[in-house]
Amino acid sequence: MRFSLSQVVWQGLKGNVGWRPQWPAAEPKRAYEVVIVGAGGHGLATAYYLAKEHGITDVAVVERGWLGGGNTGRNTTIIRSNYLYDESARLYDHAVKLWEGLSQELNYNVMFSQRGVMMLAHNVHDTQSFQRHIYANKLNGVDNVWLTPEEAKDYCPPLNIDPSARYPVLGAALQRRGGTARHDAVAWGYARGAAQRGVDIIQNCPVISIARGADGRIKGVETGRGFIGAKKVAVVVAGATTTVMETAGVTLPLQSHPLQALVSEPVKPVFPCVVMSNAVHAYISQSDKGELVIGSGTDQYVSYVSRGGLHIIEHTIAAINELFPIFSRMRMLRSWGGTVDVTPDRSPIIGLTPVPGLYVNCGWGTGGFKATPGSGHVFAHTIARGEPHDINAPYTIDRFKAGRLIDEAAAAAVAH
Amino acid sequence: MLLIRCPYCNDELPELEYSYAGEAHVDRPPDPASLDDEAWRDFLFVRRNPRGLHLERWRHAFGCGRFFNAVRDTATDEVIHTYHAGEPRPDLEKFDRGAS
Structure with a gap:
């Protein structure tokens, strides 16, 4: 069965009893x-x-x-x-x-959304390294541009660009073709x-x-x-x-490590893009359901438990709260782990x-x-x-x- | 969070006190010049990645500061045994409880 608007209308009129399993067991x-x-x-x-x-x-x-x-x-x-x-x-x-x-x-709607991936620079090393990436990306035909802190705030309004912040934003690299998918x-x-x-x-x-x-x-x-x-x-x-x-x-x-992620309670659209911060090791976006989706770092040790330590999440959340103070009173709904295989x-x-x-x-x-x-x-x-x-x-x-x-x-x- | 006993301080403390330092009992090559590319690859890059008992180094970073070795089950994250650096590799059969 091909999915289309006319199928949705037709099946809807028939009471949605005509849908078939999408692949056989x-x-x-x-x-x-x-x-x-x-x-x-x-x-x-x-x-x-x-x-x-x-x-x-x-x-x-x-x-x-x-x-x-x-x-x-x-x-x-x-x-x-932007590698x-x-x-x-x-x-x-x-x-x-x-x-x-x-x-x-x-x-099949994979909900690919090119909302842009913005990587924050918090120190001189980040700034130099990101600009090097931007030039390397340009040579390879990959889009990536440098934003000033004000431009970064324009692109992502919840961002705190106060120079006295714990993690000051000195600029950001933005790949507009980046984004998320379901x-x-x-x-x-x-x-x-x-x-x-x-x-x-x-x-x-x-x-x-x-x-x-x-x-x-x-x-x-x-x-x-x-x-x-x-x-x-x-x-x-x-x-x-x-x-x-x-x-x-x-x-x-290969070494197998636990890697964790977590989501918040769902809220109205507030976060328009993906923001990553390597220096503080946090990344965040908002799903179409409204949950903030937050990723952490790996635990340092080899493990197959798919769990990870709570202190890893605490560290990530602390950084997110510094970067986006408006999220400081949001509640987290659930967290989970997976096992990732890492090469040297x-x-x-x-x-x-x-x-x-x-x-x-x-x-x-x-x-x-x-x-x-x-x-x-x-x-x-x-x-x-x-x-x-x-x-x-x-x-x-x-x-x-x-x-x-x-x-x-x-x-x-x-x-x- | 892991609970790890430092064999020097003889105290069971949360993982935050420690830092992980990779697989234990990885010996430096005694005669580096004689190694071929494959042996170098194995020494530099290949580490055991078992689902089960793993021998690994930890450092009591916020305590005595010393390195020691641990036996941990990577299928449960339980730290089963810790011992002083320099001690011989323990007999793993002693710890194997069929968990993995």
Whole structure:
């Protein structure tokens, strides 16, 4: 069923009893050409582009829990591409360009809103580093402009630009093409698009191990619902990557950390854009439901608990209250955590592994949501052709051996 | 928030007293010049990331200031045991309660 205004009116007149499930609950077949492990945004996007761009429809997406229930459903939905290095700018801007047409392409409203992402500079280092980013972005065709404190306040009226503030605002970098999207809708839209093209989405089906034949090639995956054969297996499981890949004998330079976010009670529209502050480590936007969506930093230690310490949230809220004093008496509704997999250079790994037929897309750390369409697009290309797309060619596992890092961690202007 | 016992102060205190310092028992290469690229990668970038018992370094930053090692279950965040820096790697089977 194609969604449209006339469908909404027609179904409404019929009492809304004609809507059908958007994708079937598939039972696992004995074997597939490609098995994708993990039905988050990246995995579902991969399946969608495999079917649409490469004609590979004999695909299963297997998921331990429910579709989009991991980090896809837990992030703060910020989208931007103002990264320093050429490799990053290409990858993330590829994603932003896909975001711009995604609702139309999927016939699914992902509520992509280019309301602008503003990153605040609080000290001389921030100012210099952001201006360097702005020039680097311009060279890569990524929009990013410098705002004075007054211009920043114009763009985001709740901002406190008093020079005597605890965190004085010396200026800001604004990417107008940045913004937010509805995270669940992204997973649902890709799931529907993939299922329409013949992809099986199998939920409540944990992958226990990856099976390899005597020749070392991939045979399939052992799951909670039996063995599923596959010529190619693609692992897209974020925080659980280490444990899944170990079963295939592949060690990756990843560490899993808790990352938290929280939302306030809903209020009327008050906050027109996304604001990030790396120096105080807080980011904030307002959802269409009216809740302020606030993101924190990671806990310092390795953990799979998806919880995180309360002091991390306290620190974030303290900073938010200094930057936006009008929010000081708002109540927070709920907070939650997820498990993110972080690489040493804070850039993802997208591509081949030492095991023939096994592919991995991981290491997105704290900033994978924004890349969802681009990540799925280039990863599908990698799986279909057996070699990386031009854009993800630098994102190999081998870069840690070669020393050719994409060191956005050292670039330090992003809270990722 | 984690509760961690400093083995020097012998006091169980909240995590805020401490700072995390990564995996424990990572030895510097005795002869760095002899290492190939793969060994350097492993030393610089590859750390254990287990779902279960993890040996890790902590520093009692707002107390005695000393580094020590801990055994923590990353599936529950429970700090099971702490011991002095320089002590040998403990036998993990002793702590494994089948939780992971």
